[in-house]
Amino acid sequence: MAASAVFNSREFDRGERRFEQIVGNSRVLEQVLEQVERVASTNSTVLIEGETGTGKELIARAIYNLSERCGRPFIKLNCAAIPLDLLESELFGHERGAFTGAIAQKIGRFEMADTGTLFLDEVGDIPPQLQPKLLRVLQEQEFERLGSGHTHHVDVRLVAATNRNLLEMVARNEFRSDLYYRLNVFPILLPPLRARYEDIPVLVTHFVDIFSRRMRKQINHIPPETMAALTSYAWPGNIRELQNLIERAVILANDEVLPNPLPSPGLPTATSPTASTTLSGSKPELPKTLRESERALILQTLDATGWVIGGPNGAATQLGLKRTTLIDRMKKLGIRRPTRRADSADAFIVPGQPGPPAGP
Numbered sequence: 001m002a003a004s005a006v007f008n009s010r011e012f013d014r015g016e017r018r019f020e021q022i023v024g025n026s027r028v029l030e031q032v033l034e035q036v037e038r039v040a041s042t043n044s045t046v047l048i049e050g051e052t053g054t055g056k057e058l059i060a061r062a063i064y065n066l067s068e069r070c071g072r073p074f075i076k077l078n079c080a081a082i083p084l085d086l087l088e089s090e091l092f093g094h095e096r097g098a099f100t101g102a103i104a105q106k107i108g109r110f111e112m113a114d115t116g117t118l119f120l121d122e123v124g125d126i127p128p129q130l131q132p133k134l135l136r137v138l139q140e141q142e143f144e145r146l147g148s149g150h151t152h153h154v155d156v157r158l159v160a161a162t163n164r165n166l167l168e169m170v171a172r173n174e175f176r177s178d179l180y181y182r183l184n185v186f187p188i189l190l191p192p193l194r195a196r197y198e199d200i201p202v203l204v205t206h207f208v209d210i211f212s213r214r215m216r217k218q219i220n221h222i223p224p225e226t227m228a229a230l231t232s233y234a235w236p237g238n239i240r241e242l243q244n245l246i247e248r249a250v251i252l253a254n255d256e257v258l259p260n261p262l263p264s265p266g267l268p269t270a271t272s273p274t275a276s277t278t279l280s281g282s283k284p285e286l287p288k289t290l291r292e293s294e295r296a297l298i299l300q301t302l303d304a305t306g307w308v309i310g311g312p313n314g315a316a317t318q319l320g321l322k323r324t325t326l327i328d329r330m331k332k333l334g335i336r337r338p339t340r341r342a343d344s345a346d347a348f349i350v351p352g353q354p355g356p357p358a359g360p
Protein backbone atom coordinates (compact mmCIF):
# COMPACT_ATOMS: atom_id res chain seq x y z
CA MET A 1 0.00 0.00 0.00
CA ALA A 2 1.38 3.39 -0.94
CA ALA A 3 0.53 5.07 2.34
CA SER A 4 2.82 2.84 4.38
CA ALA A 5 5.76 4.27 2.49
CA VAL A 6 4.67 7.77 3.40
CA PHE A 7 4.52 7.26 7.14
CA ASN A 8 7.88 5.92 8.17
CA SER A 9 7.58 3.39 10.98
CA ARG A 10 10.39 2.66 13.36
CA GLU A 11 9.26 -0.92 13.63
CA PHE A 12 10.83 -1.53 10.24
CA ASP A 13 14.14 -0.13 11.53
CA ARG A 14 14.44 -2.45 14.51
CA GLY A 15 17.32 -4.45 13.16
CA GLU A 16 16.56 -7.82 14.68
CA ARG A 17 12.81 -7.58 14.13
CA ARG A 18 12.36 -8.67 17.73
CA PHE A 19 9.02 -6.96 18.05
CA GLU A 20 7.59 -7.59 14.62
CA GLN A 21 3.96 -7.40 15.67
CA ILE A 22 4.37 -4.33 17.83
CA VAL A 23 3.95 -1.22 15.73
CA GLY A 24 4.72 2.31 16.82
CA ASN A 25 7.52 4.84 16.92
CA SER A 26 6.81 6.87 20.04
CA ARG A 27 9.46 7.31 22.70
CA VAL A 28 7.11 5.87 25.34
CA LEU A 29 6.65 2.65 23.36
CA GLU A 30 10.42 2.43 22.84
CA GLN A 31 10.87 2.70 26.61
CA VAL A 32 8.33 -0.07 27.18
CA LEU A 33 10.14 -2.33 24.69
CA GLU A 34 13.47 -1.58 26.37
CA GLN A 35 11.93 -2.80 29.63
CA VAL A 36 10.62 -5.92 27.86
CA GLU A 37 14.11 -6.71 26.56
CA ARG A 38 15.59 -6.16 29.99
CA VAL A 39 13.22 -8.43 31.90
CA ALA A 40 12.49 -11.14 29.31
CA SER A 41 15.56 -13.30 29.95
CA THR A 42 14.99 -13.39 33.72
CA ASN A 43 12.45 -15.62 35.44
CA SER A 44 10.96 -12.69 37.32
CA THR A 45 7.25 -12.00 37.57
CA VAL A 46 6.10 -9.11 35.38
CA LEU A 47 3.03 -6.96 35.99
CA ILE A 48 1.76 -5.17 32.88
CA GLU A 49 -0.56 -2.28 33.68
CA GLY A 50 -2.61 -0.34 31.14
CA GLU A 51 -6.09 0.50 29.93
CA THR A 52 -8.08 -1.99 27.91
CA GLY A 53 -6.84 -2.45 24.35
CA THR A 54 -3.39 -0.92 24.88
CA GLY A 55 -1.58 -4.13 23.87
CA LYS A 56 -0.88 -5.80 27.21
CA GLU A 57 -1.26 -9.29 25.77
CA LEU A 58 1.05 -8.41 22.91
CA ILE A 59 3.67 -7.30 25.43
CA ALA A 60 3.19 -10.50 27.47
CA ARG A 61 3.79 -12.58 24.33
CA ALA A 62 6.85 -10.49 23.47
CA ILE A 63 8.31 -11.23 26.92
CA TYR A 64 7.71 -14.92 26.34
CA ASN A 65 9.14 -14.84 22.81
CA LEU A 66 12.35 -13.20 23.99
CA SER A 67 12.73 -15.48 27.01
CA GLU A 68 14.53 -18.79 27.29
CA ARG A 69 11.12 -20.34 27.88
CA CYS A 70 10.11 -19.62 24.29
CA GLY A 71 9.03 -22.89 22.70
CA ARG A 72 7.74 -24.22 26.02
CA PRO A 73 4.07 -23.68 26.95
CA PHE A 74 2.52 -20.21 26.90
CA ILE A 75 -0.79 -20.52 28.74
CA LYS A 76 -3.27 -17.68 29.04
CA LEU A 77 -6.13 -17.19 31.47
CA ASN A 78 -8.43 -14.18 31.62
CA CYS A 79 -9.44 -14.10 35.28
CA ALA A 80 -12.39 -11.79 34.55
CA ALA A 81 -13.88 -14.20 32.01
CA ILE A 82 -14.27 -17.17 34.38
CA PRO A 83 -17.10 -17.40 36.93
CA LEU A 84 -15.63 -16.98 40.39
CA ASP A 85 -16.58 -20.47 41.61
CA LEU A 86 -14.78 -22.07 38.66
CA LEU A 87 -11.65 -19.93 38.79
CA GLU A 88 -9.89 -21.96 41.47
CA SER A 89 -10.30 -25.18 39.51
CA GLU A 90 -9.28 -23.40 36.30
CA LEU A 91 -6.04 -22.26 37.94
CA PHE A 92 -5.15 -25.30 40.01
CA GLY A 93 -7.23 -28.15 38.56
CA HIS A 94 -9.41 -30.63 40.44
CA GLU A 95 -9.81 -34.33 41.13
CA ARG A 96 -12.84 -36.28 40.07
CA GLY A 97 -15.66 -35.74 42.58
CA ALA A 98 -13.99 -32.69 44.19
CA PHE A 99 -17.31 -30.84 43.89
CA THR A 100 -20.72 -31.39 42.34
CA GLY A 101 -20.20 -31.57 38.60
CA ALA A 102 -16.52 -32.56 38.79
CA ILE A 103 -17.11 -35.70 36.78
CA ALA A 104 -13.49 -36.07 35.68
CA GLN A 105 -10.05 -35.01 36.76
CA LYS A 106 -8.96 -31.64 35.37
CA ILE A 107 -5.50 -30.16 34.92
CA GLY A 108 -5.24 -26.50 35.92
CA ARG A 109 -3.41 -23.70 34.09
CA PHE A 110 -0.45 -23.76 36.47
CA GLU A 111 0.20 -27.40 35.61
CA MET A 112 -0.29 -26.75 31.90
CA ALA A 113 2.23 -23.91 32.06
CA ASP A 114 4.87 -26.04 33.83
CA THR A 115 8.38 -25.14 32.48
CA GLY A 116 6.79 -22.31 30.52
CA THR A 117 4.93 -19.04 31.06
CA LEU A 118 1.48 -18.34 32.49
CA PHE A 119 -0.21 -15.11 31.39
CA LEU A 120 -2.87 -14.10 33.91
CA ASP A 121 -4.96 -11.34 32.34
CA GLU A 122 -7.15 -9.13 34.54
CA VAL A 123 -5.34 -10.35 37.66
CA GLY A 124 -7.16 -7.68 39.70
CA ASP A 125 -10.30 -9.79 39.32
CA ILE A 126 -8.91 -12.67 41.39
CA PRO A 127 -11.27 -12.84 44.38
CA PRO A 128 -9.82 -12.28 47.87
CA GLN A 129 -10.41 -15.91 48.93
CA LEU A 130 -8.16 -17.15 46.09
CA GLN A 131 -5.39 -14.62 46.56
CA PRO A 132 -3.51 -16.55 49.32
CA LYS A 133 -3.38 -19.63 47.10
CA LEU A 134 -1.99 -17.59 44.22
CA LEU A 135 0.57 -16.02 46.52
CA ARG A 136 1.66 -19.46 47.69
CA VAL A 137 2.19 -20.84 44.21
CA LEU A 138 4.16 -17.74 43.24
CA GLN A 139 6.39 -17.99 46.28
CA GLU A 140 6.74 -21.73 46.70
CA GLN A 141 5.87 -22.93 43.18
CA GLU A 142 3.60 -25.53 44.73
CA PHE A 143 -0.14 -26.14 45.04
CA GLU A 144 -2.76 -28.87 45.37
CA ARG A 145 -5.56 -29.64 42.95
CA LEU A 146 -9.03 -29.19 44.44
CA GLY A 147 -10.07 -32.34 46.24
CA SER A 148 -6.50 -33.65 46.54
CA GLY A 149 -3.89 -33.65 49.29
CA HIS A 150 -1.06 -34.26 46.84
CA THR A 151 1.27 -31.28 46.42
CA HIS A 152 2.39 -30.48 42.88
CA HIS A 153 5.67 -28.67 42.24
CA VAL A 154 5.88 -26.55 39.12
CA ASP A 155 8.32 -24.24 37.39
CA VAL A 156 6.16 -21.42 36.03
CA ARG A 157 7.06 -17.87 35.06
CA LEU A 158 4.13 -15.54 35.68
CA VAL A 159 3.27 -12.53 33.56
CA ALA A 160 0.19 -10.75 34.91
CA ALA A 161 -1.81 -7.88 33.46
CA THR A 162 -4.44 -5.54 34.77
CA ASN A 163 -6.38 -2.48 33.72
CA ARG A 164 -7.28 -1.78 37.35
CA ASN A 165 -5.31 0.25 39.85
CA LEU A 166 -4.10 -2.52 42.16
CA LEU A 167 -2.57 -0.11 44.63
CA GLU A 168 -5.95 1.57 45.12
CA MET A 169 -7.52 -1.87 45.49
CA VAL A 170 -4.95 -2.65 48.19
CA ALA A 171 -5.90 0.59 49.96
CA ARG A 172 -9.58 -0.47 49.80
CA ASN A 173 -8.69 -3.95 51.15
CA GLU A 174 -9.86 -5.59 47.91
CA PHE A 175 -6.43 -6.90 47.00
CA ARG A 176 -3.86 -8.38 49.39
CA SER A 177 -0.81 -6.19 49.74
CA ASP A 178 1.58 -9.19 49.98
CA LEU A 179 0.26 -10.53 46.66
CA TYR A 180 0.49 -7.07 45.11
CA TYR A 181 4.15 -6.76 46.08
CA ARG A 182 4.84 -10.28 44.83
CA LEU A 183 3.27 -9.43 41.45
CA ASN A 184 4.83 -6.01 41.26
CA VAL A 185 8.43 -7.27 41.02
CA PHE A 186 8.83 -5.72 37.57
CA PRO A 187 5.95 -3.42 36.60
CA ILE A 188 5.55 -2.28 33.01
CA LEU A 189 3.14 0.57 32.40
CA LEU A 190 1.63 0.63 28.92
CA PRO A 191 0.36 4.17 28.32
CA PRO A 192 -2.99 4.78 26.59
CA LEU A 193 -2.94 5.58 22.88
CA ARG A 194 -3.86 9.22 23.51
CA ALA A 195 -0.54 9.60 25.38
CA ARG A 196 1.47 8.33 22.40
CA TYR A 197 -0.31 9.89 19.46
CA GLU A 198 2.92 9.66 17.40
CA ASP A 199 2.06 5.94 17.09
CA ILE A 200 -1.30 6.58 15.45
CA PRO A 201 -0.18 7.18 11.80
CA VAL A 202 1.96 4.02 11.71
CA LEU A 203 -0.78 1.99 13.38
CA VAL A 204 -3.31 3.30 10.87
CA THR A 205 -1.15 2.31 7.90
CA HIS A 206 -0.34 -1.03 9.55
CA PHE A 207 -4.03 -1.92 9.99
CA VAL A 208 -4.98 -0.54 6.54
CA ASP A 209 -2.31 -2.84 5.14
CA ILE A 210 -3.65 -5.86 7.03
CA PHE A 211 -7.33 -5.32 6.26
CA SER A 212 -6.88 -4.25 2.65
CA ARG A 213 -4.88 -7.41 2.02
CA ARG A 214 -7.40 -9.54 3.88
CA MET A 215 -10.33 -8.04 1.95
CA ARG A 216 -8.33 -7.90 -1.31
CA LYS A 217 -9.00 -4.20 -1.60
CA GLN A 218 -6.50 -1.67 -2.86
CA ILE A 219 -6.14 1.41 -0.63
CA ASN A 220 -3.65 3.88 -2.06
CA HIS A 221 -4.48 7.09 -0.32
CA ILE A 222 -5.16 8.22 3.22
CA PRO A 223 -6.29 11.86 3.00
CA PRO A 224 -4.39 14.14 5.42
CA GLU A 225 -7.67 15.31 6.98
CA THR A 226 -8.60 11.69 7.75
CA MET A 227 -5.22 11.12 9.37
CA ALA A 228 -5.55 14.40 11.30
CA ALA A 229 -8.97 13.34 12.60
CA LEU A 230 -7.67 9.92 13.64
CA THR A 231 -4.65 11.48 15.31
CA SER A 232 -6.67 13.89 17.39
CA TYR A 233 -9.37 11.49 18.58
CA ALA A 234 -9.10 10.38 22.24
CA TRP A 235 -9.35 6.58 21.58
CA PRO A 236 -10.96 5.44 24.84
CA GLY A 237 -10.79 1.85 23.52
CA ASN A 238 -7.14 2.36 22.55
CA ILE A 239 -5.53 0.26 19.81
CA ARG A 240 -8.36 -2.28 19.71
CA GLU A 241 -10.81 0.53 18.91
CA LEU A 242 -8.46 1.95 16.27
CA GLN A 243 -8.07 -1.50 14.70
CA ASN A 244 -11.84 -2.00 14.51
CA LEU A 245 -12.47 1.45 13.05
CA ILE A 246 -9.82 0.93 10.38
CA GLU A 247 -11.43 -2.39 9.47
CA ARG A 248 -14.72 -0.54 9.02
CA ALA A 249 -13.04 2.21 6.97
CA VAL A 250 -11.48 -0.36 4.64
CA ILE A 251 -14.89 -1.98 4.12
CA LEU A 252 -16.36 1.43 3.30
CA ALA A 253 -13.48 2.58 1.07
CA ASN A 254 -14.20 3.57 -2.54
CA ASP A 255 -11.75 4.55 -5.29
CA GLU A 256 -8.75 3.32 -3.25
CA VAL A 257 -9.21 6.16 -0.73
CA LEU A 258 -9.59 5.51 2.99
CA PRO A 259 -12.67 7.34 4.31
CA ASN A 260 -12.75 8.89 7.75
CA PRO A 261 -14.45 6.25 9.94
CA LEU A 262 -15.09 8.66 12.80
CA PRO A 263 -18.61 10.08 12.77
CA SER A 264 -18.86 13.79 11.92
CA PRO A 265 -19.90 16.05 14.77
CA GLY A 266 -23.66 16.26 14.91
CA LEU A 267 -24.30 13.05 12.98
CA PRO A 268 -26.13 10.15 14.60
CA THR A 269 -23.75 7.77 16.32
CA ALA A 270 -25.58 4.49 15.79
CA THR A 271 -22.71 2.95 13.84
CA SER A 272 -20.21 3.44 16.61
CA PRO A 273 -21.12 4.05 20.20
CA THR A 274 -17.49 4.24 21.29
CA ALA A 275 -16.05 6.02 18.31
CA SER A 276 -18.52 8.82 18.62
CA THR A 277 -17.73 9.79 22.15
CA THR A 278 -14.72 11.10 23.96
CA LEU A 279 -13.93 9.90 27.48
CA SER A 280 -16.33 12.50 28.81
CA GLY A 281 -19.08 11.47 26.42
CA SER A 282 -18.90 14.57 24.22
CA LYS A 283 -18.69 14.40 20.41
CA PRO A 284 -15.17 14.57 18.97
CA GLU A 285 -14.40 17.54 16.81
CA LEU A 286 -12.58 16.99 13.54
CA PRO A 287 -9.79 19.54 13.42
CA LYS A 288 -8.54 20.83 10.08
CA THR A 289 -5.21 22.39 10.99
CA LEU A 290 -2.24 21.22 13.05
CA ARG A 291 -3.08 23.90 15.64
CA GLU A 292 -6.65 22.61 15.87
CA SER A 293 -5.40 19.01 16.17
CA GLU A 294 -3.05 19.96 18.98
CA ARG A 295 -5.79 21.90 20.70
CA ALA A 296 -8.23 18.99 20.39
CA LEU A 297 -5.71 16.48 21.75
CA ILE A 298 -4.86 18.66 24.75
CA LEU A 299 -8.56 19.27 25.45
CA GLN A 300 -9.38 15.57 25.22
CA THR A 301 -6.53 14.66 27.56
CA LEU A 302 -7.52 17.35 30.06
CA ASP A 303 -11.07 16.10 29.83
CA ALA A 304 -9.93 12.54 30.52
CA THR A 305 -7.83 13.55 33.52
CA GLY A 306 -10.53 15.77 35.02
CA TRP A 307 -8.38 18.81 34.19
CA VAL A 308 -5.54 17.67 36.43
CA ILE A 309 -2.35 18.87 34.77
CA GLY A 310 0.50 17.72 37.05
CA GLY A 311 1.31 14.45 38.81
CA PRO A 312 1.79 10.91 37.49
CA ASN A 313 -1.77 10.66 36.19
CA GLY A 314 -2.07 14.24 35.04
CA ALA A 315 -2.47 15.51 31.49
CA ALA A 316 1.18 16.61 31.17
CA THR A 317 2.46 13.07 31.89
CA GLN A 318 -0.13 11.54 29.57
CA LEU A 319 0.93 13.83 26.76
CA GLY A 320 4.64 13.26 27.44
CA LEU A 321 5.18 16.94 28.28
CA LYS A 322 6.60 18.85 31.22
CA ARG A 323 3.88 20.48 33.30
CA THR A 324 5.20 23.97 32.51
CA THR A 325 5.36 23.18 28.78
CA LEU A 326 1.73 22.06 28.79
CA ILE A 327 0.61 25.18 30.67
CA ASP A 328 2.53 27.28 28.17
CA ARG A 329 0.85 25.55 25.21
CA MET A 330 -2.55 25.87 26.82
CA LYS A 331 -2.02 29.61 27.15
CA LYS A 332 -0.90 29.90 23.52
CA LEU A 333 -3.91 27.89 22.33
CA GLY A 334 -6.33 29.80 24.57
CA ILE A 335 -7.33 26.69 26.51
CA ARG A 336 -8.97 27.39 29.85
CA ARG A 337 -10.97 25.17 32.10
CA PRO A 338 -14.67 25.17 31.17
CA THR A 339 -16.98 26.35 33.89
CA ARG A 340 -20.71 26.42 34.53
CA ARG A 341 -22.45 29.69 33.86
CA ALA A 342 -24.32 31.05 36.80
CA ASP A 343 -27.57 31.39 34.83
CA SER A 344 -27.77 27.78 33.56
CA ALA A 345 -26.98 24.51 35.26
CA ASP A 346 -26.19 22.79 31.95
CA ALA A 347 -24.45 25.50 29.97
CA PHE A 348 -20.68 25.54 29.87
CA ILE A 349 -18.39 28.31 28.75
CA VAL A 350 -16.85 27.02 25.55
CA PRO A 351 -13.23 25.93 26.12
CA GLY A 352 -10.96 28.61 24.74
CA GLN A 353 -13.26 31.40 25.89
CA PRO A 354 -12.42 33.29 29.08
CA GLY A 355 -12.87 31.13 32.16
CA PRO A 356 -10.97 30.14 35.29
CA PRO A 357 -7.53 28.57 34.88
CA ALA A 358 -7.11 24.79 34.95
CA GLY A 359 -6.32 22.83 38.11
CA PRO A 360 -2.85 21.99 39.40
Ligand SMILES: Nc1ncnc2c1ncn2[C@@H]1O[C@H](COP(=O)(O)OP(=O)(O)OP(=O)(O)O)[C@@H](O)[C@H]1O
Nearest residue numbers: 021022023024051052053054055056057058239240
Ligand atom coordinates in the same frame (compact mmCIF):
# COMPACT_ATOMS: atom_id res chain seq x y z
N1 LIG B 1 1.62 -1.67 19.24
C1 LIG B 1 0.75 -2.45 18.57
N2 LIG B 1 0.95 -2.74 17.28
C2 LIG B 1 0.08 -3.50 16.58
N3 LIG B 1 -1.05 -4.01 17.09
C3 LIG B 1 -1.31 -3.76 18.38
C4 LIG B 1 -0.43 -2.96 19.18
N4 LIG B 1 -0.94 -2.90 20.43
C5 LIG B 1 -2.10 -3.59 20.41
N5 LIG B 1 -2.32 -4.12 19.19
C6 LIG B 1 -3.49 -4.91 18.79
O1 LIG B 1 -4.62 -4.36 19.45
C7 LIG B 1 -5.48 -5.38 19.93
C8 LIG B 1 -5.63 -5.27 21.43
O2 LIG B 1 -4.39 -5.61 22.03
P1 LIG B 1 -4.30 -6.54 23.34
O3 LIG B 1 -5.35 -7.61 23.30
O4 LIG B 1 -2.88 -6.95 23.50
O5 LIG B 1 -4.71 -5.43 24.42
P2 LIG B 1 -4.93 -5.62 26.00
O6 LIG B 1 -4.35 -4.42 26.64
O7 LIG B 1 -4.41 -6.96 26.42
O8 LIG B 1 -6.51 -5.57 26.09
P3 LIG B 1 -7.47 -6.06 27.34
O9 LIG B 1 -7.06 -5.25 28.53
O10 LIG B 1 -8.83 -5.69 26.87
O11 LIG B 1 -7.24 -7.53 27.50
C9 LIG B 1 -4.86 -6.71 19.49
O12 LIG B 1 -5.45 -7.11 18.27
C10 LIG B 1 -3.40 -6.36 19.27
O13 LIG B 1 -2.80 -7.19 18.32
